[in-house]
Amino acid sequence: MEEIIYQKTYQEFKQECDRVVKETAESFVRLGYLLKVARDTNVLEESGYKTVAEFAEAEYSLNSTYVSRFIAINDKFAEGGYSDKLDSKYQGYGYAKLTVMLQLPESMNEELTPEMTKAEITELKNEFDAEKETSDIERLCEGANPLAYNLEDVDERSKLLYETILALGETSPELYIKIAAIAWVDKVEELVRQLPIIMVPSDTRIYSVRVTGKGRMMLACSEEKVSIINSRTGEKETYDWNDVAAAWTYAGVASELPFDKTPEEKWEKRYEKKYPVAPVQESKPKKETRVVKAEPEEEPEPQVPGQMDFAESCPEILPEDYEAEGVANEIQENENESQEFENKIQEVDNKDDDLDNTNQESDAVQQDEFPDEVERAREDVLSLIDGIRNEVCKPDITSTKIRELQSNSGYLVGQYLQNLARALYDYELTLPDKEEDE
Numbered sequence: 244m245e246e247i248i249y250q251k252t253y254q255e256f257k258q259e260c261d262r263v264v265k266e267t268a269e270s271f272v273r274l275g276y277l278l279k280v281a282r283d284t285n286v287l288e289e290s291g292y293k294t295v296a297e298f299a300e301a302e303y304s305l306n307s308t309y310v311s312r313f314i315a316i317n318d319k320f321a322e323g324g325y326s327d328k329l330d331s332k333y334q335g336y337g338y339a340k341l342t343v344m345l346q347l348p349e350s351m352n353e354e355l356t357p358e359m360t361k362a363e364i365t366e367l368k369n370e371f372d373a374e375k376e377t378s379d380i381e382r383l384c385e386g387a388n389p390l391a392y393n394l395e396d397v398d399e400r401s402k403l404l405y406e407t408i409l410a411l412g413e414t415s416p417e418l419y420i421k422i423a424a425i426a427w428v429d430k431v432e433e434l435v436r437q438l439p440i441i442m443v444p445s446d447t448r449i450y451s452v453r454v455t456g457k458g459r460m461m462l463a464c465s466e467e468k469v470s471i472i473n474s475r476t477g478e479k480e481t482y483d484w485n486d487v488a489a490a491w492t493y494a495g496v497a498s499e500l501p502f503d504k505t506p507e508e509k510w511e512k513r514y515e516k517k518y519p520v521a522p523v524q525e526s527k528p529k530k531e532t533r534v535v536k537a538e539p540e541e542e543p544e545p546q547v548p549g550q551m552d553f554a555e556s557c558p559e560i561l562p563e564d565y566e567a568e569g570v571a572n573e574i575q576e577n578e579n580e581s582q583e584f585e586n587k588i589q590e591v592d593n594k595d596d597d598l599d600n601t602n603q604e605s606d607a608v609q610q611d612e613f614p615d616e617v618e619r620a621r622e623d624v625l626s627l628i629d630g631i632r633n634e635v636c637k638p639d640i641t642s643t644k645i646r647e648l649q650s651n652s653g654y655l656v657g658q659y660l661q662n663l664a665r666a667l668y669d670y671e672l673t674l675p676d677k678e679e680d681e
Contacts, residue, residue: 351477370534391406408491422437
Protein backbone atom coordinates (compact mmCIF):
# COMPACT_ATOMS: atom_id res chain seq x y z
CA MET A 244 0.00 0.00 0.00
CA GLU A 245 1.28 3.42 -0.95
CA GLU A 246 2.20 5.63 2.03
CA ILE A 247 -0.15 8.58 2.54
CA ILE A 248 1.60 11.90 3.13
CA TYR A 249 -0.28 14.32 5.40
CA GLN A 250 1.25 17.78 5.62
CA LYS A 251 -0.66 19.27 8.56
CA THR A 252 0.55 19.18 12.16
CA TYR A 253 -1.27 17.23 14.84
CA GLN A 254 -2.77 20.43 16.26
CA GLU A 255 -4.18 21.36 12.85
CA PHE A 256 -5.44 17.81 12.37
CA LYS A 257 -7.10 17.84 15.82
CA GLN A 258 -8.76 21.20 15.18
CA GLU A 259 -10.15 19.87 11.92
CA CYS A 260 -11.51 16.79 13.66
CA ASP A 261 -13.10 18.95 16.37
CA ARG A 262 -14.75 21.13 13.73
CA VAL A 263 -16.18 18.12 11.88
CA VAL A 264 -17.48 16.58 15.10
CA LYS A 265 -19.07 19.87 16.07
CA GLU A 266 -20.64 20.27 12.64
CA THR A 267 -21.88 16.68 12.80
CA ALA A 268 -23.58 17.29 16.14
CA GLU A 269 -25.13 20.52 14.90
CA SER A 270 -26.29 18.81 11.71
CA PHE A 271 -28.12 16.23 13.81
CA VAL A 272 -29.75 19.03 15.78
CA ARG A 273 -30.81 20.68 12.50
CA LEU A 274 -32.09 17.36 11.17
CA GLY A 275 -34.07 16.85 14.38
CA TYR A 276 -35.54 20.30 13.97
CA LEU A 277 -36.61 19.61 10.36
CA LEU A 278 -38.19 16.32 11.36
CA LYS A 279 -40.14 18.14 14.07
CA VAL A 280 -41.29 20.67 11.49
CA ALA A 281 -42.47 17.81 9.29
CA ARG A 282 -44.29 16.34 12.28
CA ASP A 283 -45.88 19.55 13.53
CA THR A 284 -46.85 21.31 10.27
CA ASN A 285 -48.57 20.46 6.99
CA VAL A 286 -45.35 20.67 4.95
CA LEU A 287 -45.70 16.98 3.91
CA GLU A 288 -49.25 17.45 2.65
CA GLU A 289 -48.35 17.64 -1.06
CA SER A 290 -45.68 14.90 -0.79
CA GLY A 291 -48.04 11.99 -0.37
CA TYR A 292 -46.38 10.85 2.87
CA LYS A 293 -48.76 10.45 5.79
CA THR A 294 -46.22 10.66 8.63
CA VAL A 295 -42.72 11.97 9.26
CA ALA A 296 -41.56 8.39 9.92
CA GLU A 297 -42.82 7.28 6.51
CA PHE A 298 -41.09 10.25 4.86
CA ALA A 299 -37.74 9.62 6.61
CA GLU A 300 -37.80 5.89 5.83
CA ALA A 301 -38.55 6.36 2.14
CA GLU A 302 -36.28 9.30 1.43
CA TYR A 303 -33.29 8.70 3.75
CA SER A 304 -33.62 5.09 4.98
CA LEU A 305 -34.05 6.33 8.54
CA ASN A 306 -36.22 4.01 10.61
CA SER A 307 -38.55 5.22 13.36
CA THR A 308 -35.87 4.68 16.04
CA TYR A 309 -33.49 7.16 14.39
CA VAL A 310 -36.31 9.63 13.79
CA SER A 311 -37.23 9.53 17.49
CA ARG A 312 -33.58 9.91 18.50
CA PHE A 313 -32.95 12.96 16.30
CA ILE A 314 -36.12 14.61 17.56
CA ALA A 315 -35.16 13.83 21.17
CA ILE A 316 -31.70 15.36 20.65
CA ASN A 317 -33.32 18.53 19.36
CA ASP A 318 -35.79 18.58 22.27
CA LYS A 319 -33.01 18.35 24.83
CA PHE A 320 -29.99 20.08 23.31
CA ALA A 321 -31.31 22.72 20.87
CA GLU A 322 -31.69 26.36 21.89
CA GLY A 323 -35.01 26.65 23.67
CA GLY A 324 -35.77 22.99 22.91
CA TYR A 325 -37.07 23.82 19.43
CA SER A 326 -34.43 25.33 17.16
CA ASP A 327 -32.03 24.43 14.37
CA LYS A 328 -29.08 25.57 16.54
CA LEU A 329 -27.26 23.59 19.21
CA ASP A 330 -27.42 25.22 22.66
CA SER A 331 -24.07 26.87 23.42
CA LYS A 332 -23.55 24.86 26.63
CA TYR A 333 -23.55 21.64 24.60
CA GLN A 334 -21.08 22.81 21.96
CA GLY A 335 -18.17 20.43 21.42
CA TYR A 336 -19.74 17.20 22.65
CA GLY A 337 -20.51 15.52 19.34
CA TYR A 338 -23.36 13.23 18.37
CA ALA A 339 -22.06 10.09 20.13
CA LYS A 340 -21.82 11.79 23.53
CA LEU A 341 -25.13 13.61 23.13
CA THR A 342 -26.83 10.29 22.39
CA VAL A 343 -25.65 8.95 25.77
CA MET A 344 -26.47 12.22 27.53
CA LEU A 345 -30.07 11.88 26.33
CA GLN A 346 -30.46 9.20 29.00
CA LEU A 347 -29.13 11.36 31.85
CA PRO A 348 -31.09 14.00 33.77
CA GLU A 349 -30.47 17.65 32.98
CA SER A 350 -29.00 18.20 36.45
CA MET A 351 -26.29 15.64 35.65
CA ASN A 352 -25.56 16.91 32.13
CA GLU A 353 -24.88 20.37 33.58
CA GLU A 354 -21.87 18.92 35.43
CA LEU A 355 -20.27 17.28 32.37
CA THR A 356 -17.56 18.84 30.20
CA PRO A 357 -16.72 18.38 26.49
CA GLU A 358 -13.34 16.96 27.54
CA MET A 359 -15.03 13.89 28.99
CA THR A 360 -14.92 10.84 26.75
CA LYS A 361 -17.94 8.89 25.57
CA ALA A 362 -16.71 5.95 27.68
CA GLU A 363 -16.72 8.11 30.83
CA ILE A 364 -20.21 9.44 30.15
CA THR A 365 -21.41 5.90 29.40
CA GLU A 366 -19.89 4.75 32.72
CA LEU A 367 -21.91 7.46 34.42
CA LYS A 368 -25.09 6.33 32.67
CA ASN A 369 -24.39 2.75 33.82
CA GLU A 370 -24.29 3.98 37.42
CA PHE A 371 -27.75 5.52 36.99
CA ASP A 372 -29.00 2.27 35.42
CA ALA A 373 -27.53 0.20 38.27
CA GLU A 374 -29.48 2.20 40.85
CA LYS A 375 -32.73 1.49 38.98
CA GLU A 376 -32.26 -2.19 39.83
CA THR A 377 -32.95 -1.36 43.50
CA SER A 378 -36.64 -0.71 44.16
CA ASP A 379 -37.85 2.04 46.50
CA ILE A 380 -39.02 -0.59 48.99
CA GLU A 381 -35.60 -2.28 49.00
CA ARG A 382 -33.93 1.07 49.50
CA LEU A 383 -36.19 1.96 52.43
CA CYS A 384 -35.57 -1.44 54.01
CA GLU A 385 -31.83 -0.68 54.09
CA GLY A 386 -32.39 1.77 56.92
CA ALA A 387 -29.85 4.43 57.82
CA ASN A 388 -26.09 4.06 57.98
CA PRO A 389 -25.28 3.19 61.63
CA LEU A 390 -21.99 5.09 61.31
CA ALA A 391 -23.80 8.34 60.43
CA TYR A 392 -24.40 9.36 64.05
CA ASN A 393 -24.77 12.75 65.78
CA LEU A 394 -26.59 14.32 62.82
CA GLU A 395 -29.87 15.05 64.61
CA ASP A 396 -29.27 18.81 64.68
CA VAL A 397 -27.86 19.04 61.14
CA ASP A 398 -30.09 20.39 58.36
CA GLU A 399 -31.06 17.98 55.56
CA ARG A 400 -28.87 19.68 52.95
CA SER A 401 -25.72 19.34 55.07
CA LYS A 402 -26.74 15.88 56.25
CA LEU A 403 -26.79 14.66 52.64
CA LEU A 404 -23.23 15.92 52.11
CA TYR A 405 -21.97 14.44 55.40
CA GLU A 406 -23.45 11.01 54.63
CA THR A 407 -22.14 11.07 51.06
CA ILE A 408 -18.59 11.97 52.11
CA LEU A 409 -18.74 9.39 54.92
CA ALA A 410 -19.70 6.68 52.39
CA LEU A 411 -17.03 7.88 49.94
CA GLY A 412 -14.35 7.62 52.61
CA GLU A 413 -15.35 4.04 53.36
CA THR A 414 -15.41 2.83 49.74
CA SER A 415 -12.35 4.87 48.71
CA PRO A 416 -9.90 4.32 51.60
CA GLU A 417 -6.92 5.53 49.57
CA LEU A 418 -8.63 8.89 49.05
CA TYR A 419 -9.44 9.02 52.79
CA ILE A 420 -5.77 8.38 53.65
CA LYS A 421 -4.54 11.18 51.37
CA ILE A 422 -6.91 13.66 53.02
CA ALA A 423 -6.29 12.41 56.57
CA ALA A 424 -2.56 12.92 56.07
CA ILE A 425 -2.99 16.70 55.71
CA ALA A 426 -6.06 17.39 57.89
CA TRP A 427 -5.72 19.24 61.23
CA VAL A 428 -8.50 20.53 63.46
CA ASP A 429 -6.85 23.95 63.79
CA LYS A 430 -5.86 24.26 60.10
CA VAL A 431 -9.21 24.27 58.32
CA GLU A 432 -8.13 26.82 55.71
CA GLU A 433 -5.27 24.58 54.60
CA LEU A 434 -7.66 21.62 54.29
CA VAL A 435 -10.03 23.73 52.17
CA ARG A 436 -7.10 24.67 49.90
CA GLN A 437 -5.82 21.11 49.53
CA LEU A 438 -9.14 19.29 48.98
CA PRO A 439 -9.68 20.36 45.33
CA ILE A 440 -6.09 19.35 44.53
CA ILE A 441 -6.62 15.86 45.98
CA MET A 442 -10.19 15.20 44.87
CA VAL A 443 -10.08 16.82 41.41
CA PRO A 444 -6.79 15.88 39.71
CA SER A 445 -8.28 16.77 36.30
CA ASP A 446 -10.75 19.50 35.32
CA THR A 447 -13.72 17.52 36.66
CA ARG A 448 -14.20 14.36 38.67
CA ILE A 449 -17.48 12.62 39.43
CA TYR A 450 -17.64 10.09 42.26
CA SER A 451 -20.53 7.64 42.27
CA VAL A 452 -21.28 6.98 45.94
CA ARG A 453 -23.98 4.68 47.28
CA VAL A 454 -25.47 6.08 50.49
CA THR A 455 -27.26 3.49 52.61
CA GLY A 456 -31.01 4.10 52.62
CA LYS A 457 -30.82 6.89 50.01
CA GLY A 458 -29.31 5.37 46.89
CA ARG A 459 -26.50 6.38 44.55
CA MET A 460 -25.33 9.97 44.76
CA MET A 461 -23.18 11.53 42.05
CA LEU A 462 -20.60 13.75 43.74
CA ALA A 463 -19.54 16.10 40.92
CA CYS A 464 -16.39 18.03 41.84
CA SER A 465 -14.72 20.96 40.10
CA GLU A 466 -12.20 23.50 41.36
CA GLU A 467 -14.98 25.98 42.15
CA LYS A 468 -17.74 23.86 43.68
CA VAL A 469 -19.14 20.45 44.52
CA SER A 470 -22.60 19.18 43.58
CA ILE A 471 -24.55 16.10 44.64
CA ILE A 472 -27.06 14.68 42.15
CA ASN A 473 -29.53 12.09 43.40
CA SER A 474 -29.56 9.37 40.73
CA ARG A 475 -33.11 8.35 41.67
CA THR A 476 -34.76 11.77 41.54
CA GLY A 477 -32.33 13.97 39.59
CA GLU A 478 -32.41 16.54 42.42
CA LYS A 479 -29.21 18.53 42.91
CA GLU A 480 -27.57 20.32 45.85
CA THR A 481 -24.49 22.51 45.45
CA TYR A 482 -21.80 23.19 48.07
CA ASP A 483 -18.52 25.06 48.41
CA TRP A 484 -15.23 23.52 49.54
CA ASN A 485 -15.70 24.82 53.09
CA ASP A 486 -18.78 22.61 53.32
CA VAL A 487 -16.82 19.65 51.98
CA ALA A 488 -14.01 20.24 54.51
CA ALA A 489 -16.56 20.16 57.32
CA ALA A 490 -17.96 16.89 55.94
CA TRP A 491 -14.51 15.26 55.82
CA THR A 492 -13.88 16.44 59.38
CA TYR A 493 -17.11 14.70 60.37
CA ALA A 494 -15.73 11.58 58.67
CA GLY A 495 -12.83 11.67 61.13
CA VAL A 496 -9.87 12.76 59.00
CA ALA A 497 -8.67 15.67 61.16
CA SER A 498 -5.99 15.31 63.86
CA GLU A 499 -6.17 17.17 67.16
CA LEU A 500 -2.60 16.36 68.23
CA PRO A 501 0.47 15.90 66.06
CA PHE A 502 0.77 12.24 65.12
CA ASP A 503 -1.95 11.09 67.54
CA LYS A 504 -3.13 8.51 64.98
CA THR A 505 -1.94 7.39 61.59
CA PRO A 506 -4.35 7.98 58.68
CA GLU A 507 -5.02 4.23 58.57
CA GLU A 508 -5.86 4.21 62.29
CA LYS A 509 -8.26 7.11 61.78
CA TRP A 510 -10.00 5.13 59.03
CA GLU A 511 -10.26 2.03 61.23
CA LYS A 512 -11.65 4.03 64.15
CA ARG A 513 -14.29 5.82 62.04
CA TYR A 514 -15.46 2.77 60.10
CA GLU A 515 -14.99 0.23 62.91
CA LYS A 516 -13.10 -2.33 60.84
CA LYS A 517 -9.61 -3.21 59.69
CA TYR A 518 -8.02 -1.09 56.98
CA PRO A 519 -8.06 -3.12 53.74
CA VAL A 520 -4.83 -4.67 52.58
CA ALA A 521 -3.47 -2.87 49.51
CA PRO A 522 -3.67 -4.99 46.33
CA VAL A 523 -0.57 -5.93 44.39
CA GLN A 524 0.46 -2.94 42.27
CA GLU A 525 -0.17 -3.32 38.57
CA SER A 526 2.89 -3.12 36.35
CA LYS A 527 1.00 -0.76 34.05
CA PRO A 528 -0.18 2.50 35.66
CA LYS A 529 -3.94 2.85 35.85
CA LYS A 530 -5.42 5.42 33.46
CA GLU A 531 -6.86 8.46 35.21
CA THR A 532 -10.63 8.72 34.78
CA ARG A 533 -13.09 11.50 35.49
CA VAL A 534 -15.77 9.04 36.69
CA VAL A 535 -15.21 6.92 39.81
CA LYS A 536 -17.74 4.11 40.12
CA ALA A 537 -19.48 3.14 43.33
CA GLU A 538 -17.87 0.11 44.97
CA PRO A 539 -20.08 -3.00 44.69
CA GLU A 540 -21.49 -4.48 47.86
CA GLU A 541 -19.29 -7.22 49.24
CA GLU A 542 -20.93 -10.61 48.75
CA PRO A 543 -19.79 -13.91 50.25
CA GLU A 544 -18.00 -16.16 47.82
CA PRO A 545 -20.45 -18.80 46.47
CA GLN A 546 -19.93 -22.22 48.01
CA VAL A 547 -19.99 -25.56 46.28
CA PRO A 548 -23.35 -27.26 47.09
CA GLY A 549 -23.00 -29.26 50.28
CA GLN A 550 -19.70 -27.64 51.24
CA MET A 551 -21.05 -25.82 54.27
CA ASP A 552 -22.69 -28.91 55.82
CA PHE A 553 -20.09 -31.49 54.78
CA ALA A 554 -19.73 -33.01 58.26
CA GLU A 555 -23.49 -33.42 58.65
CA SER A 556 -24.15 -34.84 55.20
CA CYS A 557 -21.21 -37.30 55.10
CA PRO A 558 -20.62 -38.53 58.67
CA GLU A 559 -19.84 -42.05 57.53
CA ILE A 560 -16.51 -41.07 55.94
CA LEU A 561 -15.24 -38.97 58.86
CA PRO A 562 -13.05 -40.32 61.71
CA GLU A 563 -14.89 -41.01 64.94
CA ASP A 564 -12.89 -38.41 66.83
CA TYR A 565 -13.21 -35.78 64.04
CA GLU A 566 -15.10 -33.22 66.11
CA ALA A 567 -13.15 -33.99 69.27
CA GLU A 568 -9.84 -33.42 67.48
CA GLY A 569 -10.93 -30.02 66.22
CA VAL A 570 -12.25 -28.93 69.60
CA ALA A 571 -9.18 -30.24 71.44
CA ASN A 572 -6.82 -28.40 69.11
CA GLU A 573 -8.78 -25.18 69.48
CA ILE A 574 -8.83 -25.50 73.27
CA GLN A 575 -5.09 -26.15 73.36
CA GLU A 576 -4.40 -23.09 71.19
CA ASN A 577 -6.60 -20.94 73.42
CA GLU A 578 -4.86 -22.24 76.54
CA ASN A 579 -1.43 -21.42 75.08
CA GLU A 580 -2.54 -17.90 74.18
CA SER A 581 -4.08 -17.43 77.63
CA GLN A 582 -0.88 -18.58 79.34
CA GLU A 583 1.22 -16.16 77.27
CA PHE A 584 -1.17 -13.35 78.11
CA GLU A 585 -1.06 -14.19 81.85
CA ASN A 586 2.75 -14.22 81.77
CA LYS A 587 2.80 -10.75 80.24
CA ILE A 588 0.31 -9.49 82.81
CA GLN A 589 2.45 -10.94 85.61
CA GLU A 590 5.53 -9.14 84.26
CA VAL A 591 3.64 -5.86 84.23
CA ASP A 592 2.34 -6.47 87.78
CA ASN A 593 5.87 -7.16 89.04
CA LYS A 594 7.13 -3.92 87.52
CA ASP A 595 4.22 -2.04 89.08
CA ASP A 596 4.99 -3.56 92.50
CA ASP A 597 8.63 -2.46 92.25
CA LEU A 598 7.54 1.02 91.28
CA ASP A 599 5.07 1.23 94.18
CA ASN A 600 7.75 0.14 96.67
CA THR A 601 10.15 2.78 95.38
CA ASN A 602 7.51 5.48 95.62
CA GLN A 603 6.57 4.52 99.17
CA GLU A 604 10.20 4.98 100.29
CA SER A 605 10.46 8.48 98.81
CA ASP A 606 8.89 11.79 99.80
CA ALA A 607 7.31 12.16 96.34
CA VAL A 608 3.56 11.99 95.98
CA GLN A 609 2.39 8.49 94.96
CA GLN A 610 0.95 8.16 91.45
CA ASP A 611 -2.42 6.83 92.58
CA GLU A 612 -2.90 9.90 94.79
CA PHE A 613 -2.91 12.36 91.91
CA PRO A 614 -6.32 13.85 91.04
CA ASP A 615 -7.90 13.37 87.60
CA GLU A 616 -6.80 16.83 86.39
CA VAL A 617 -3.13 15.96 86.91
CA GLU A 618 -3.49 12.52 85.33
CA ARG A 619 -5.17 13.93 82.23
CA ALA A 620 -2.51 16.62 81.82
CA ARG A 621 0.24 14.05 82.24
CA GLU A 622 -1.35 11.68 79.69
CA ASP A 623 -1.53 14.52 77.17
CA VAL A 624 2.20 15.18 77.57
CA LEU A 625 3.12 11.49 77.31
CA SER A 626 0.93 10.94 74.22
CA LEU A 627 2.52 13.91 72.51
CA ILE A 628 6.04 12.72 73.36
CA ASP A 629 5.24 9.20 72.11
CA GLY A 630 4.00 10.64 68.82
CA ILE A 631 7.17 12.70 68.40
CA ARG A 632 9.33 9.69 69.30
CA ASN A 633 7.59 7.52 66.68
CA GLU A 634 8.18 10.13 64.00
CA VAL A 635 11.86 10.59 64.92
CA CYS A 636 12.44 6.81 64.84
CA LYS A 637 11.07 6.36 61.33
CA PRO A 638 13.71 5.11 58.84
CA ASP A 639 12.81 7.74 56.25
CA ILE A 640 13.25 10.72 58.59
CA THR A 641 14.77 13.84 56.98
CA SER A 642 15.77 17.32 58.09
CA THR A 643 12.69 18.71 56.37
CA LYS A 644 10.42 16.40 58.33
CA ILE A 645 12.17 17.35 61.57
CA ARG A 646 11.55 21.03 60.82
CA GLU A 647 7.89 20.26 60.11
CA LEU A 648 7.76 18.30 63.36
CA GLN A 649 9.22 21.26 65.24
CA SER A 650 6.73 23.62 63.62
CA ASN A 651 3.75 21.39 64.36
CA SER A 652 4.59 20.25 67.88
CA GLY A 653 6.87 22.90 69.43
CA TYR A 654 4.06 25.11 70.66
CA LEU A 655 1.98 22.17 71.90
CA VAL A 656 4.84 20.69 73.95
CA GLY A 657 5.23 23.95 75.85
CA GLN A 658 1.47 24.35 76.25
CA TYR A 659 0.94 20.81 77.56
CA LEU A 660 3.86 21.04 80.00
CA GLN A 661 2.44 24.33 81.25
CA ASN A 662 -0.96 22.66 81.76
CA LEU A 663 0.69 19.85 83.73
CA ALA A 664 2.66 22.31 85.88
CA ARG A 665 -0.51 24.28 86.62
CA ALA A 666 -2.43 21.13 87.56
CA LEU A 667 0.39 19.97 89.87
CA TYR A 668 0.66 23.41 91.48
CA ASP A 669 -3.10 23.52 92.17
CA TYR A 670 -2.86 20.06 93.69
CA GLU A 671 0.17 20.93 95.84
CA LEU A 672 -1.75 23.83 97.38
CA THR A 673 -4.17 21.29 98.85
CA LEU A 674 -1.42 19.24 100.57
CA PRO A 675 -0.75 19.62 104.35
CA ASP A 676 2.50 21.26 105.60
CA LYS A 677 5.46 18.86 105.81
CA GLU A 678 7.21 20.69 108.67
CA GLU A 679 5.79 18.30 111.30
CA ASP A 680 7.12 15.28 109.39
CA GLU A 681 10.56 16.85 109.18
